[in-house]
Amino acid sequence: MTTDIKQRIEAANLEAVKRMNAGDPVLVDVAPAGQVIPGLEDKMILHSGPPISWERMCGAQRGAMTGIALYEGWAQTPSEAIHLLQSGAITFEPNHAHQTVGPMAGTISATMPVWVVENRAFGNRAFCRQVEGRQQFGDYSDGALNGLRLWRDVWAPALRCVLQQGGELPLKPIIAKALQMGDELHNRCVSASSLFANAMAVRLSQAKIPHDALVGTLQYITNHELVFLGLSMAAGKSIADPARGIEYSTVVTAMARNGTDFGIRVSGLGEEWFTAPSPRVQGLYLPGFKEEDAGFDMGDSAITETVGWGGFVLAGATGILGFVGGTPEQAFAYSKEMRQITTTSSANYRMPVFGFEGSPLGIDVRKVVQTGILPIIDTAMAHKEPGHPIIGAGLVRPPLDCFKKALVRFGEQYA
Amino acid sequence: MTTDIKQRIEAANLEAVKRMNAGDPVLVDVAPAGQVIPGLEDKMILHSGPPISWERMCGAQRGAMTGIALYEGWAQTPSEAIHLLQSGAITFEPNHAHQTVGPMAGTISATMPVWVVENRAFGNRAFCRQVEGRQQFGDYSDGALNGLRLWRDVWAPALRCVLQQGGELPLKPIIAKALQMGDELHNRCVSASSLFANAMAVRLSQAKIPHDALVGTLQYITNHELVFLGLSMAAGKSIADPARGIEYSTVVTAMARNGTDFGIRVSGLGEEWFTAPSPRVQGLYLPGFKEEDAGFDMGDSAITETVGWGGFVLAGATGILGFVGGTPEQAFAYSKEMRQITTTSSANYRMPVFGFEGSPLGIDVRKVVQTGILPIIDTAMAHKEPGHPIIGAGLVRPPLDCFKKALVRFGEQYA
Numbered sequence: 001m002t003t004d005i006k007q008r009i010e011a012a013n014l015e016a017v018k019r020m021n022a023g024d025p026v027l028v029d030v031a032p033a034g035q036v037i038p039g040l041e042d043k044m045i046l047h048s049g050p051p052i053s054w055e056r057m058c059g060a061q062r063g064a065m066t067g068i069a070l071y072e073g074w075a076q077t078p079s080e081a082i083h084l085l086q087s088g089a090i091t092f093e094p095n096h097a098h099q100t101v102g103p104m105a106g107t108i109s110a111t112m113p114v115w116v117v118e119n120r121a122f123g124n125r126a127f128c129r130q131v132e133g134r135q136q137f138g139d140y141s142d143g144a145l146n147g148l149r150l151w152r153d154v155w156a157p158a159l160r161c162v163l164q165q166g167g168e169l170p171l172k173p174i175i176a177k178a179l180q181m182g183d184e185l186h187n188r189c190v191s192a193s194s195l196f197a198n199a200m201a202v203r204l205s206q207a208k209i210p211h212d213a214l215v216g217t218l219q220y221i222t223n224h225e226l227v228f229l230g231l232s233m234a235a236g237k238s239i240a241d242p243a244r245g246i247e248y249s250t251v252v253t254a255m256a257r258n259g260t261d262f263g264i265r266v267s268g269l270g271e272e273w274f275t276a277p278s279p280r281v282q283g284l285y286l287p288g289f290k291e292e293d294a295g296f297d298m299g300d301s302a303i304t305e306t307v308g309w310g311g312f313v314l315a316g317a318t319g320i321l322g323f324v325g326g327t328p329e330q331a332f333a334y335s336k337e338m339r340q341i342t343t344t345s346s347a348n349y350r351m352p353v354f355g356f357e358g359s360p361l362g363i364d365v366r367k368v369v370q371t372g373i374l375p376i377i378d379t380a381m382a383h384k385e386p387g388h389p390i391i392g393a394g395l396v397r398p399p400l401d402c403f404k405k406a407l408v409r410f411g412e413q414y415a
Numbered sequence: 416m417t418t419d420i421k422q423r424i425e426a427a428n429l430e431a432v433k434r435m436n437a438g439d440p441v442l443v444d445v446a447p448a449g450q451v452i453p454g455l456e457d458k459m460i461l462h463s464g465p466p467i468s469w470e471r472m473c474g475a476q477r478g479a480m481t482g483i484a485l486y487e488g489w490a491q492t493p494s495e496a497i498h499l500l501q502s503g504a505i506t507f508e509p510n511h512a513h514q515t516v517g518p519m520a521g522t523i524s525a526t527m528p529v530w531v532v533e534n535r536a537f538g539n540r541a542f543c544r545q546v547e548g549r550q551q552f553g554d555y556s557d558g559a560l561n562g563l564r565l566w567r568d569v570w571a572p573a574l575r576c577v578l579q580q581g582g583e584l585p586l587k588p589i590i591a592k593a594l595q596m597g598d599e600l601h602n603r604c605v606s607a608s609s610l611f612a613n614a615m616a617v618r619l620s621q622a623k624i625p626h627d628a629l630v631g632t633l634q635y636i637t638n639h640e641l642v643f644l645g646l647s648m649a650a651g652k653s654i655a656d657p658a659r660g661i662e663y664s665t666v667v668t669a670m671a672r673n674g675t676d677f678g679i680r681v682s683g684l685g686e687e688w689f690t691a692p693s694p695r696v697q698g699l700y701l702p703g704f705k706e707e708d709a710g711f712d713m714g715d716s717a718i719t720e721t722v723g724w725g726g727f728v729l730a731g732a733t734g735i736l737g738f739v740g741g742t743p744e745q746a747f748a749y750s751k752e753m754r755q756i757t758t759t760s761s762a763n764y765r766m767p768v769f770g771f772e773g774s775p776l777g778i779d780v781r782k783v784v785q786t787g788i789l790p791i792i793d794t795a796m797a798h799k800e801p802g803h804p805i806i807g808a809g810l811v812r813p814p815l816d817c818f819k820k821a822l823v824r825f826g827e828q829y830a
Contacts, residue, residue: 177605180597180734181606181734182597191597191606194609197616198609198616199637201637202633202637205616205619205626205630218616218620222613319595319767327770328769328770352735352736352737352743353768
């Protein structure tokens with residue numbers, strides 16, 4: 001590579017992280033997806049990761065799709081739902097093609113309320129669905145769908161009222177604070193969820209909503225330790241999107257998996273996905289499950305690592321190790337290692353355990369390929385067959401091939 | 416020392432930490448001190464640390480006493496209050512003589528509502544006053560006293576109703592969880608306070624109390640990052656008290672300072688205080704204040720270190736370093752050092768950053784004197800003159816003389 005191109009890349013990457021550092025995510029609404037997500041139509045289901053057909057979908061992704069068809073009332077039984085989904089009557093599109101992210105299978109349909117986060121620095125919006133532990137993992141039982149219905153009918157409308165009556169909620173202060181309270185904002189959101197619940201509790205108490213909805217929604221948000229994950233994902237997406245499309249930039253703007261393929265997108269390389277087979281997660285299993293049960297890595301939640309949270313700040317969130325496995329020494333090593341493949345340190349999000357150093361920000365495809373160090377990602381595990389809730393959690397690294405393919409394309413485009 | 420005595424000491428110390436480990440603190444009430452604290456009478460003010468006369472009180476302690484005289488309506492002006500306090504008409508007694516602890520000056524009078532914590536394993540109760548940043552530091556201005564009045568008239572009665580209607584609140588789960596969320600439960604209670612507010616928010620929404628009190632109390636508890644300190648102190652006192660009075664035990668059951676004297680009590684040595692001059696705190700000052708302004712170390716809050724929290728778990732609470740000063744490496748070293756002067760590890764309270772090892776529990780006077788390693792205590796700083804709010808925070812070590820004096824008395828009593 002010539003010096004000229006190197007300089008252009010450096011400048012472009014600095015611009016990318018400058019935009020990420022300027023990100024100012026604000027929760028502005030909780031609204032039915034069909035009302036707010038651009039291009040989301042009826043009989044369409046958005047999903048996590050790169051584009052994928054029904055034929056290539058993993059078991060958990062098919063189970064989640066089945067759940068959505070039942071939830072939307074497009075089918076009355078699982079077999080009816082599967083028939084419909086196979087028929088071609090339902091369109092499948094990636095969340096990332098719609099300014100959106102979703103946890104695990106990431107399935108979103110029109111009537112499902114989503115968090116609406118606006119990046120005030122750039123005016124762009126991002127969306128994420130509710131995080132729960134069942135349907136998004138492929139469980140389509142009535143119990144699993146009931147959580148979606150309560151979200152749609154009770155909790156989300158109450159939160160929407162509260163935001164409309166009490167005003168929007170800035171997320172940057174909550175995220176910055178939670179990173180100093182042992183969260184990494186991906187698998188561990190317990191502090192952010194608690195801070196969010198407290199902020200909403202005061203607004204709920206002041207809002208004009210039925211008393212039952214007030215109590216029920218308070219119970220939901222004060223007892224859901226991952227309620228904030230949907231917000232940190234939407235915030236991450238809103239922060240990453242303005243860094244897209246910068247010519248010559250080798251900074252990663254998305255990492256996402258559909259359970260079959262792992263894909264990344266790179267700022268200077270447009271909307272193209274660079275994919276490789278989704279890897280197996282290393283971690284701990286919930287009682288009753290073992291390694292042979294697990295599907296491959298899945299979900300858009302690696303948007304949190306893309307903006308420097310999650311596995312990148314694991315050293316500050318050692319409370320998570322009882323859930324994902326590993327030692328504090330490994331957690332410290334991971335967070336230090338991530339400095340070698342990133343462009344800068346966050347100006348906003350600091351790690352007390354490293355003397356308030358900013359979190360590692362802006363994964364550089366070149367550095368990943370040069371060092372062979374792959375991003376470390378916190379994640380959860382779904383069953384390889386449809387019909388199960390969460391079965392475990394752990395850590396995963398993307399395939400190196402995603403980064404190599406991106407670098408090859410970069411060479412073709414710019415060299 | 417003979418082998419026989421050594422074995423008796425070891426057995427007694429194991430009994431002391433066994434009792435501490437069994438401690439099960441539950442918040443049962445928030446009630447006016449005069450209704451619940453044994454022996455607290457009208458025209459009496461309880462204070463932090465060992466017993467002290469008006470003549471020997473430091474400036475902040477005198478300021479806080481002045482504030483109480485005004486708050487109780489015993490005097491109408493500061494000079495009237497000081498005249499009254501000097502006159503001998505008001506009795507001063509240590510909190511620790513009344514199953515009670517208090518932050519900084521620790522001043523408690525009959526109409527002041529206190530947290531009532533019961534240790535379910537032993538049936539004993541402990542009490543602590545509200546934590547705020549002004550009157551307890553010696554500020555007796557009307558603004559400072561207004562916080563006490565709101566606590567007395569609005570917040571405490573609302574919390575009392577909520578506990579009476581919604582049932583008691585177990586504190587052990589909150590404390591255990593907060594220690595995995597970056598708290599050390601002394602200077603940094605941000606996570607515990609947030610979890611406490613979450614728990615009370617639901618109860619408040621369900622309680623039959625006026626809407627204004629509901630909203631006001633929710634605003635108070637969701638915005639007070641040290642609201643839990645009064646609860647962790649009362650919990651600590653309730654855990655430490657059953658470990659008192661065990662023959663031959665060299666385990667410390669209280670560390671407390673009145674701003675003039677630092678005192679410790681030892682399980683096998685009854686109610687005697689072993690005192691030495693209170694030391695200067697090393698730390699960071701709030702804008703406008705400097706080292707020459709500071710009084711000496713003050714408060715009963717070292718009860719948190721006595722039961723293994725606070726400075727003893729600083730390694731898990733590096734978020735505090737921006738407030739008290741120091742580096743993560745020092746924090747790690749402190750927590751490791753405390754293993755050398757303690758009897759065991761906590762069975763309940765674990766540190767993720769050390770692979771979920773229990774916190775260091777049961778300070779052994781012998782080990783302190785043998786190693787010269789003094790307990791490390793997180794603390795706040797008051798002004799040396801009356802009339803100021805908090806001026807800073809930092810770390811402090813007790814005088815070695817307290818421990819030497821205790822060991823001498825132990826020799827006299829048991830050798």
